[in-house]
Amino acid sequence: MSTSRRSFLRSAAGLALGGLSWRSRAENLLPRSERRVVVVGGGFGGAIAAKYLRLHDPSVDVVLIDRKTTYIACPFTNRVIAGLRDLAENTVGYDELAARHQITVLPTEVTAVDTAAKQVVTPGGAINYTRLVLSPGIDFRYDEIDGADPARTPEIMPHAWQAGEQTLLLRSQLAAMRSGGTVVMSIPLAPFRCPPGPYERVSLMAWYLKRTNPKSKIIVLDANPDIAAKARLFRAAWQQMYKGMVDYRPAQKVTRVILERRAVDTGAETIRGDVVNLIPPQKAAPLAFQAGVVGDDGKWCPVSQITFESRVPGIHVIGDSCIAGAMPKSAFSANSQGKVVALNMLAVMNGREPDAPAHVNVCYSYVNDREAMSVAGLYRVLGDNTVFVPQAGGLPTSYTELEGIQAASWFNNMLREMSS
Amino acid sequence: MKTRSRCLLLAAALLSPGLPALAERPSPAMLSESCGACHGTRGASAGPATPIIGGQSAGYIAASLNAFRDGRRPSSVMGRLAKGFARDDYVLMGNFLAAQPFVAARQATDPALAARGRNVHEVLCERCHADRGRRFEDREAKAPGPILSGQWLQYLLITFNEFIAKERPFPAGMDEAFRQLKRGDAEALAHYYASRP
Numbered sequence: 342m343s344t345s346r347r348s349f350l351r352s353a354a355g356l357a358l359g360g361l362s363w364r365s366r367a368e369n370l371l372p373r374s375e376r377r378v379v380v381v382g383g384g385f386g387g388a389i390a391a392k393y394l395r396l397h398d399p400s401v402d403v404v405l406i407d408r409k410t411t412y413i414a415c416p417f418t419n420r421v422i423a424g425l426r427d428l429a430e431n432t433v434g435y436d437e438l439a440a441r442h443q444i445t446v447l448p449t450e451v452t453a454v455d456t457a458a459k460q461v462v463t464p465g466g467a468i469n470y471t472r473l474v475l476s477p478g479i480d481f482r483y484d485e486i487d488g489a490d491p492a493r494t495p496e497i498m499p500h501a502w503q504a505g506e507q508t509l510l511l512r513s514q515l516a517a518m519r520s521g522g523t524v525v526m527s528i529p530l531a532p533f534r535c536p537p538g539p540y541e542r543v544s545l546m547a548w549y550l551k552r553t554n555p556k557s558k559i560i561v562l563d564a565n566p567d568i569a570a571k572a573r574l575f576r577a578a579w580q581q582m583y584k585g586m587v588d589y590r591p592a593q594k595v596t597r598v599i600l601e602r603r604a605v606d607t608g609a610e611t612i613r614g615d616v617v618n619l620i621p622p623q624k625a626a627p628l629a630f631q632a633g634v635v636g637d638d639g640k641w642c643p644v645s646q647i648t649f650e651s652r653v654p655g656i657h658v659i660g661d662s663c664i665a666g667a668m669p670k671s672a673f674s675a676n677s678q679g680k681v682v683a684l685n686m687l688a689v690m691n692g693r694e695p696d697a698p699a700h701v702n703v704c705y706s707y708v709n710d711r712e713a714m715s716v717a718g719l720y721r722v723l724g725d726n727t728v729f730v731p732q733a734g735g736l737p738t739s740y741t742e743l744e745g746i747q748a749a750s751w752f753n754n755m756l757r758e759m760s761s
Numbered sequence: 762m763k764t765r766s767r768c769l770l771l772a773a774a775l776l777s778p779g780l781p782a783l784a785e786r787p788s789p790a791m792l793s794e795s796c797g798a799c800h801g802t803r804g805a806s807a808g809p810a811t812p813i814i815g816g817q818s819a820g821y822i823a824a825s826l827n828a829f830r831d832g833r834r835p836s837s838v839m840g841r842l843a844k845g846f847a848r849d850d851y852v853l854m855g856n857f858l859a860a861q862p863f864v865a866a867r868q869a870t871d872p873a874l875a876a877r878g879r880n881v882h883e884v885l886c887e888r889c890h891a892d893r894g895r896r897f898e899d900r901e902a903k904a905p906g907p908i909l910s911g912q913w914l915q916y917l918l919i920t921f922n923e924f925i926a927k928e929r930p931f932p933a934g935m936d937e938a939f940r941q942l943k944r945g946d947a948e949a950l951a952h953y954y955a956s957r958p
């Protein structure tokens with residue numbers, strides 16, 4: 342009570358408030374706690390941070406907030422698009438996680454972070470925090486593409502870069518495409534969520550089309566100078582299995598779209614597609630902007646590489662939204678960062694020296710229904726950067742059925758880890 | 762301040778080949794928890810192809826990591842990962858993971874195969890894979906060995922094939938046991954261990 346009162350007074354005094362109405366701050370949704378970590382975003386980063394906070398220190402009150410009651414994961418959705426998997430297999434809930442670790446899980450939108458009062462604001466009331474973890478994922482920079490807008494463009498040219506309706510829309514467009522049709526995929530400049538993801542999607546769409554629509558083709562317009570991950574292996578796979586079907590064009594940045602014609606423009610050329618998979622350039626999720634934790638680049642959140650504390654004291658950012666040196670934006674990285682933030686945030690809260698971070702990232706990509714390849718990396722903090730450990734990691738010599746099997750096992754464990 | 766000096770040490774470690782032991786390095790929990798994305802929280806794998814490692818002995822975990830690193834044992838990903846740790850990190854991780862419970866997999870197995878596997882096990886394998894594969898005890902070689910009972914079936918089948926194809930080297934004494942296996946015994950043994958609680 343007294344906090345909301347105090348913050349109301351601050352509001353009256355005209356401190357930074359991020360456009361909150363005083364009414365939304367008037368009541369607390371949960372009783373005040375002096376030792377509470379609020380985690381916003383129940384994805385691969387946030388759910389893991391919440392769980393490991395409780396595993397390491399059961400005296401901390403942990404509240405996990407996500408706008409959705411169930412989480413639909415992105416990895417393996419390229420298989421959904423190719424008709425090899427059901428989206429239901431990608432969906433997990435939070436009941437077991439909440440019960441086992443005594444985490445308060447709240448299905449609600451966080452509309453704002455009131456950094457002055459140290460509380461998150463939801464439509465049902467405010468929740469105070471001692472420390473806050475944000476793992477809110479990504480948003481799209483549609484404003485950098487002429488003719489594109491965040492509302493209508495994805496309905497016509499799905500990105501399918503957040504899982505759910507978008508995945509199913511691209512799936513149904515692909516299945517309904519006329520015989521001999523053209524799929525156009527646009528890949529933004531790195532960094533973006535899941536560097537090998539677009540190329541895995543090309544492979545799996547090609548696998549699907551080769552069977553159902555053999556005269557069709559896929560034109561890949563990549564803003565990057567070359568395939569952004571596992572280039573050698575993807576090239577080999579396309580050459581071996583999808584020759585004549587995949588038309589890969591590097592350094593082709595889509596700068597304009599003409600929605601009515603389902604066409605994209607690179608400045609040099611306008612290309613029409615029967616299906617257009619427009620993956621826009623990306624940035625941190627809206628909540629990161631609202632909370633004031635985005636850096637000077639106006640895109641991502643700089644953080645301490647040891648504690649993941651952002652430029653706003655007490656707010657830690659992990660997952661796709663943060664800048665973690667050489668680590669790619671992946672579910673695996675978010676999982677790893679969730680564990681590190683838990684350990685090192687507790688160290689700070691409990692007056693201990695933070696631990697030296699040790700991260701792992703392994704990303705699997707399928708090239709057809711059965712075979713996959715992984716790229717592996719270990720990461721350590723060097724100076725104020727997170728760097729790749731050069732002695733470790735790298736690519737296998739080829740894609741294999743064994744890695745296809747192990748990829749499925751990895752994903753099974755990832756979903757279990759975050760939901761139990 | 763302290764963090765800074767640690768970073769400098771790390772810088773030295775990263776620049777020199779082979780990652781020498783660091784004065785200050787990640788804690789056992791820090792090192793070991795990152796394995797969970799594939800092996801499950803604290804090594805309790807949800808399977809089916811990544812093995813349960815929580816509750817295995819520290820010696821077996823460290824020996825496995827050393828073998829992966831040196832290429833003595835085949836792997837798709839473990840060799841690439843193991844190269845990034847100092848060898849004494851293997852012991853830290855081994856100790857941390859050994860202190861976790863071995864959570865046996867709950868999975869479907871073929872009862873007829875499992876029954877056949879049990880008979881073979883008792884004759885050839887119980888000597889080292891004691892208590893029906895729940896414990897390990899090699900009185901002669903004193904080598905560390907794994908818990909087999911409750912391990913994931915898919916992982917066991919892959920591993921049996923590696924032994925049979927001579928891709929994974931036999932520890933002393935196990936090759937003789939394998940030489941006596943008849944066609945189909947390996948699969949039966951895998952089902953037997955996988956069916957055990």
Ligand SMILES: Cc1cc2nc3c(=O)[nH]c(=O)nc-3n(C[C@H](O)[C@H](O)[C@H](O)COP(=O)(O)OP(=O)(O)OC[C@H]3O[C@@H](n4cnc5c(N)ncnc54)[C@H](O)[C@@H]3O)c2cc1C
Pocket residue numbers: 381382383384385386387406407408409412414415416417418419449450451452476477478479501502503534535538626628659660661662670671672673674675703704705706
């Ligand atoms: C096609 C595709 C394939 C991929 N494949 C792989 C792969 O094989 N391996 C891999 O490692 N990674 C893969 N990824 C990447 C992976 O999905 C992301 O890197 C990962 O989801 C990032 O996790 P996160 O916690 O940062 O964000 P997310 O998982 O996006 O979670 C963010 C959560 O925050 C919630 N949220 C956001 N704002 C609010 C708010 N204001 N209030 C309440 N809740 C909010 C959202 O509802 C969401 O649940 C893939 C991605 C794509 C698109």
